[in-house]
Amino acid sequence: MQRVLITLGVVLVLAGLLWPWLARLPWGRLPGDIAIERDGFSFYFPLGTSLLVSALLSLLLWWWRR
Numbered sequence: 001m002q003r004v005l006i007t008l009g010v011v012l013v014l015a016g017l018l019w020p021w022l023a024r025l026p027w028g029r030l031p032g033d034i035a036i037e038r039d040g041f042s043f044y045f046p047l048g049t050s051l052l053v054s055a056l057l058s059l060l061l062w063w064w065r066r
Contacts, residue, residue, distance in 0.1 A: 030048035032047050032048025032051070033045070033046045033047055034046075
């Protein structure tokens with residue numbers, strides 16, 4: 001458990017440091033993401049992005065446990 005928490009912490013720190021470059025990637029604008037914009041109201045639900053991240057994490061964790 002300690003190794004998982006340390007790894008997660010290192011990944012979060014690296015993501016924070018690399019955020020200016022990571023923000024330029026097309027993540028969050030995938031097909032399937034729901035975006036509604038009207039006067040004085042905007043709603044964004046990243047459904048496609050959430051499914052992709054979930055699948056990648058599931059594969060990564062499955063591979064790691066093997």
